[in-house]
Amino acid sequence: MGSEAVRNKKVVLKQYVEAGRSPRESDVEVVATETVALAIPEGSPPAILVKNLYLSCDPYMRGRMTKHDTPSYIPDFTPGSVITGLGVSRVVESTHPDFIVGDLIWGITGWEEYTLLVSNLGSFFKIRYTDLPLSYYTGLLGMPGFTAYAGFSQVAQPKKGERVFVSSASGAVGQLVGQLAKRMDCYVVGSAGSDEKVDLLKNKFGFDEAFNYKQETDLDAALKRCLPEGIDIYFENVGGRMLDAVLPNMRTHGRIPVCGMISQLNLEKPDPVHNLFCLLIKQVRMQGFLVSEFYHLYREFEDEVVQLIREGKITYVEDVAEGLENAPAALVGLFSGRNVGKQLVVIARE
Numbered sequence: 340m341g342s343e344a345v346r347n348k349k350v351v352l353k354q355y356v357e358a359g360r361s362p363r364e365s366d367v368e369v370v371a372t373e374t375v376a377l378a379i380p381e382g383s384p385p386a387i388l389v390k391n392l393y394l395s396c397d398p399y400m401r402g403r404m405t406k407h408d409t410p411s412y413i414p415d416f417t418p419g420s421v422i423t424g425l426g427v428s429r430v431v432e433s434t435h436p437d438f439i440v441g442d443l444i445w446g447i448t449g450w451e452e453y454t455l456l457v458s459n460l461g462s463f464f465k466i467r468y469t470d471l472p473l474s475y476y477t478g479l480l481g482m483p484g485f486t487a488y489a490g491f492s493q494v495a496q497p498k499k500g501e502r503v504f505v506s507s508a509s510g511a512v513g514q515l516v517g518q519l520a521k522r523m524d525c526y527v528v529g530s531a532g533s534d535e536k537v538d539l540l541k542n543k544f545g546f547d548e549a550f551n552y553k554q555e556t557d558l559d560a561a562l563k564r565c566l567p568e569g570i571d572i573y574f575e576n577v578g579g580r581m582l583d584a585v586l587p588n589m590r591t592h593g594r595i596p597v598c599g600m601i602s603q604l605n606l607e608k609p610d611p612v613h614n615l616f617c618l619l620i621k622q623v624r625m626q627g628f629l630v631s632e633f634y635h636l637y638r639e640f641e642d643e644v645v646q647l648i649r650e651g652k653i654t655y656v657e658d659v660a661e662g663l664e665n666a667p668a669a670l671v672g673l674f675s676g677r678n679v680g681k682q683l684v685v686i687a688r689e
Contacts, residue, residue: 347375349451350666352416356404359607361674366404367422367667375453378432385435386457389428391448392689394666395477396673396682397511400424401604412629422450427466427476429689435460443469445476450666452686464637468645478681479648479655480641482630483511486598488640489633491516494596494626495572497523502566504585505529506552507576509536509656511681512598514544515644516574518653521545525572528565530581532676539679543654558584572596575625578603579610586614586623595625605674656680 348371356362379386403416416422430442431453437460438444446463448454456463466476478484490512491497503520505513508529517540520527529540529549540549548565555561562570562584569590575582578600589595603609618625647653658678660669666684673682 343377344374345377345453346371347373347451347453348663349373349421349449350663351421352404352418354418355406355415356401358405359605361605362401362404362671364667364671367670369664369667375455377453379434379455383434384457385460386433386455387430387435387438387460388432388453388455389444389448390431390453390687391426391428391451392685392687393427393474393477394448394450394663394684394686395425395481395483396666396670396678396684397424397483398599398601398604398673400670401601401674423447424450425477425482426450427473427481428454438463438465443473445481450663450684452663462631462634467641471645471648474657474659474683474685475648475655477683478511478657479515479653480644483681484515484644485633485637485640486630487512487515487519488644489630489636490574490596490598490628491519491572493633493636494628495574495594497525497572499523499525501525501571502568502590503527503572503574504562504566504570505546505574505576506581507531507599507601508546508549509539509544509680510576510678513574513576514539514656514680515653517544517546520572522652526566528562530561530577533679536679539656543656552581559587562588569593574598575600577601579612583610583612583614586612586617589617589621589623591621591623593621593623595623597625597627601674658682660684662686 353368426448427445443466444463503525505516509531517527527546529546530552537549540546550561573585573595575597576599579602658680
């Protein structure tokens with residue numbers, strides 16, 4: 340690529356989002372004035388220069404938009420700097436022995452057209468199944484899909500025929516959790532925030548039952564209606580009053596893998612949970628997890644799910660925003676449930 344210079348459109352955090360409010364599109368902005376040289380600077384440590392193709396919008400990004408006095412497991416974004424997140428990229432220049440020009444990879448990259456990657460290159464995965472849609476590596480075959488696999492198979496440790504409840508079930512993680520559970524002959528119920536999403540759960544993803552939590556005045560009653568014998572596994576994506584309603588409905592020795600708590604992300608103070616005593620009396624194991632702890636199992640997961648995709652045994656829904664200029668709306672819409680399926684942004688299709 341030599342020293343060719345190109346415009347590098349990017350998305351930057353304009354200002355921190357105060358705790359207690361939802362993000363707005365005005366909190367981020369698209370900057371199109373920067374130019375970059377398509378070359379790795381001489382004397383830099385081993386690095387790769389990538390062209391970004393697809394970007395993943397994920398709930399954990401909300402936490403990074405607010406300044407925290409106590410550091411979290413992943414750093415906050417910095418106002419004026421490019422947002423980073425999971426994406427699919429093509430290597431256009433490399434001085435790193437593990438990567439060559441033309442490699443397709445997924446991992447943490449910049450929300451911009453081109454990114455110079457110097458650190459943490461060991462956390463990137465080369466894409467082996469290039470005959471499948473590359474966008475799948477932002478979701479079904481990327482971090483969200485692997486999160487579903489790790490949280491369900493490794494943390495929940497399911498048994499054949501158990502009763503499984505999944506909140507935020509039509510999202511990138513939940514839709515695969517439900518399908519993996521059905522493959523173990525589990526009885527699977529999901530909750531979602533619209534009738535359209537409920538229809539997807541029952542008629543596309545094969546859930547046995549589903550309900551629109553926004554139309555339920557009594558979540559405990561909804562759970563008892565759909566799962567009258569109780570819940571063995573609750574795949575937790577929501578938190579708050581949904582968790583509070585689930586706890587009394589757990590069966591003895593139930594498991595709750597905690598993947599996320601999206602209902603709490605925009606609150607200044609988290610909702611109280613009153614029924615934690617149920618963990619004791621029902622001997623329930625509730626366990627948080629970070630998907631990175633299971634990355635050693637990624638290739639096993641990838642091979643298994645690719646085979647299921649090719650056999651038509653796994654289905655998947657994406658919500659696609661075209662162009663980096665539409666990335667702010669796609670990201671912000673994630674936190675109001677505007678998306679249907681996995682939310683991603685296409686920068687370039689190749």
